[in-house]
Amino acid sequence: MQKLIFTNDVSNELDALINEMAPDKVAMLCDSHTFQIAEGLAPSGAEIICLGAGDENKNLDSVSEVWTHLSLNGYTRNSLLVNVGGGMITDLGGFAAACFKRGIRFINVPTTLLGAVDAAVGGKTGINFLDFKNEIGAFCEAQAVIISTRYFSTLPAAELRSGFAEMLKHGLISSAEAYGRLMAFDIVEADLDALLPLLQESVEVKRRIVAEDPREQGIRRALNLGHTAGHAFESYALERKEPIPHGFAVAHGLLVEMILSHLQLGFPSSELHRYASLLREAYFPAPPISCKDYDALLGLMSHDKKNRRTGEINFTLLSDSGVPVIDRTATPDEIRTALDLYRDLLGL
Amino acid sequence: MQKLIFTNDVSNELDALINEMAPDKVAMLCDSHTFQIAEGLAPSGAEIICLGAGDENKNLDSVSEVWTHLSLNGYTRNSLLVNVGGGMITDLGGFAAACFKRGIRFINVPTTLLGAVDAAVGGKTGINFLDFKNEIGAFCEAQAVIISTRYFSTLPAAELRSGFAEMLKHGLISSAEAYGRLMAFDIVEADLDALLPLLQESVEVKRRIVAEDPREQGIRRALNLGHTAGHAFESYALERKEPIPHGFAVAHGLLVEMILSHLQLGFPSSELHRYASLLREAYFPAPPISCKDYDALLGLMSHDKKNRRTGEINFTLLSDSGVPVIDRTATPDEIRTALDLYRDLLGL
Numbered sequence: 001m002q003k004l005i006f007t008n009d010v011s012n013e014l015d016a017l018i019n020e021m022a023p024d025k026v027a028m029l030c031d032s033h034t035f036q037i038a039e040g041l042a043p044s045g046a047e048i049i050c051l052g053a054g055d056e057n058k059n060l061d062s063v064s065e066v067w068t069h070l071s072l073n074g075y076t077r078n079s080l081l082v083n084v085g086g087g088m089i090t091d092l093g094g095f096a097a098a099c100f101k102r103g104i105r106f107i108n109v110p111t112t113l114l115g116a117v118d119a120a121v122g123g124k125t126g127i128n129f130l131d132f133k134n135e136i137g138a139f140c141e142a143q144a145v146i147i148s149t150r151y152f153s154t155l156p157a158a159e160l161r162s163g164f165a166e167m168l169k170h171g172l173i174s175s176a177e178a179y180g181r182l183m184a185f186d187i188v189e190a191d192l193d194a195l196l197p198l199l200q201e202s203v204e205v206k207r208r209i210v211a212e213d214p215r216e217q218g219i220r221r222a223l224n225l226g227h228t229a230g231h232a233f234e235s236y237a238l239e240r241k242e243p244i245p246h247g248f249a250v251a252h253g254l255l256v257e258m259i260l261s262h263l264q265l266g267f268p269s270s271e272l273h274r275y276a277s278l279l280r281e282a283y284f285p286a287p288p289i290s291c292k293d294y295d296a297l298l299g300l301m302s303h304d305k306k307n308r309r310t311g312e313i314n315f316t317l318l319s320d321s322g323v324p325v326i327d328r329t330a331t332p333d334e335i336r337t338a339l340d341l342y343r344d345l346l347g348l
Numbered sequence: 349m350q351k352l353i354f355t356n357d358v359s360n361e362l363d364a365l366i367n368e369m370a371p372d373k374v375a376m377l378c379d380s381h382t383f384q385i386a387e388g389l390a391p392s393g394a395e396i397i398c399l400g401a402g403d404e405n406k407n408l409d410s411v412s413e414v415w416t417h418l419s420l421n422g423y424t425r426n427s428l429l430v431n432v433g434g435g436m437i438t439d440l441g442g443f444a445a446a447c448f449k450r451g452i453r454f455i456n457v458p459t460t461l462l463g464a465v466d467a468a469v470g471g472k473t474g475i476n477f478l479d480f481k482n483e484i485g486a487f488c489e490a491q492a493v494i495i496s497t498r499y500f501s502t503l504p505a506a507e508l509r510s511g512f513a514e515m516l517k518h519g520l521i522s523s524a525e526a527y528g529r530l531m532a533f534d535i536v537e538a539d540l541d542a543l544l545p546l547l548q549e550s551v552e553v554k555r556r557i558v559a560e561d562p563r564e565q566g567i568r569r570a571l572n573l574g575h576t577a578g579h580a581f582e583s584y585a586l587e588r589k590e591p592i593p594h595g596f597a598v599a600h601g602l603l604v605e606m607i608l609s610h611l612q613l614g615f616p617s618s619e620l621h622r623y624a625s626l627l628r629e630a631y632f633p634a635p636p637i638s639c640k641d642y643d644a645l646l647g648l649m650s651h652d653k654k655n656r657r658t659g660e661i662n663f664t665l666l667s668d669s670g671v672p673v674i675d676r677t678a679t680p681d682e683i684r685t686a687l688d689l690y691r692d693l694l695g696l
Binding site: 024060064067068071072074076077078095098099100101102103124126129130132134135136137138139215303306307309 | 372408412415416419420422424425426443446447448449450451472474477478480482483484485486487563651654655657
């Protein structure tokens, strides 16, 4: 069973865990943004592997660099990898650990809100390949995840909002009350102490769903809410060399999919308006989309690995706040209509 | 549950399986040696991915080639990969399938005796990395393995003997009777019809052990008999650019580890002599080892990923034929002594 530790004393918790796990060697994986944090946490004798920061380094070359270090420095199946960073580091490090000698143990220490609420928990590891996000990967859970809000105070505001989008998603699929608490929270002037209980609630939603369906054969697909359209926005922005943060893409993907939910399942239109207002007021900048971009977006959606048949586009939708409905599909025409309404709601 | 099919009509069995699994796309993976077999088996519409033959192609570049083909040709989580070849293809193809979109289904059609008895069954997939064999990989079982002796008639004699070494290992860890039946079989002038029931018995030994302990946390380590010394012979030969077949390395590793079993656990010396005679009579050429090579061999053994602590060398040994004892270690001095006795027994 995975340990989930909420603390403001990461260093002590990590030392205690390592002591208990008794690995023969420890490597800390980080990127240039989190090097100092990793260095501060590293137990005596641990080696630090530092990658370039950013999603463009979440690739096979970087994984290969990690494997090379581990191979050439005598790491065994009893060694431990500690991933210190955002989702890029915990996804990539988890995948590296899952495949090194067919699997060694790893601990995640997410240093971003998005990483804490999304990537670090749940066992989906992976890297980008060619132009496809998380195309190569493995299902493999960290032995433990240590979550602290102390690292968030120095994050850019955009990163906090990006992570908050995933929290909104967890609210939407768990209960109207949880969603309501998040809608009432001011993420623009965020109080990190007040955020902590909301974060814990949010991570527990994910953990509960993953425990029920680790391999995503059923209810775990609820976690994909917002991600079919969101990934398309994200990939499209990347192709045009104007990358947008994952969380911003998801925030906007959520609106598109709420609209589809409204069209297909009667999700209340009042919630569409309330959520669109949040997007505008909380400064989630919209991807610059016009109707000329629809074909490209549909093409990206039809490549999504969540699709179960070639040519079919799969969505998780909502019949109401807190009530996800998995395994829905939408036709290209329905998606075009939803994108039209999306642009209307945001005045694009 | 993995299907294990013994047949002389691979084509019909494969068609029936694919029909039942209903994938949206099928790719056949093969190498230049097995291209014609793969082409003959390919269902209508299947694409063929052909790699260069040989262990030197069992690497990250080849896996990347497979992933590129799957990514760029619209394969989904519901697609199927059929691996047609020896252990190199089933190991590499299994790893490629295990990680593509975090896992798609695959079927193995081993075309060599070694592949049938060893690599194709049991879920250990992987590739070589740097100079280390199977350094990167995943535990992931094929949905089905279709085993036929029809492909063996065109194999070089050395390949048959190489596979037979793994069968001997399965005999040694399962029962004195099974081992005895194998010792009575003439692998030099092999009758493939008479080989079939022995092969089936041998594969069932492996399947039974793997089912009991898929992640190799206990009894599965019995299957490593012969492989600590064997891998060292194999890697050392490769480093010296005089590669030897995996099965030959294992055949000789078995003798070294029987000697250690004799020294530590009283394994009968009569069996050492009987087995050493077989090695000579059945033309398992010995690796050209002198005492000057011991340090290099010990270094390779201490890097073996089966070791549980840095600096410790782990073995599976035997207290008698059919009675494996896992999690044994041996000191460098004991191993040197065993290598001395090994050279004596073979007159090296």
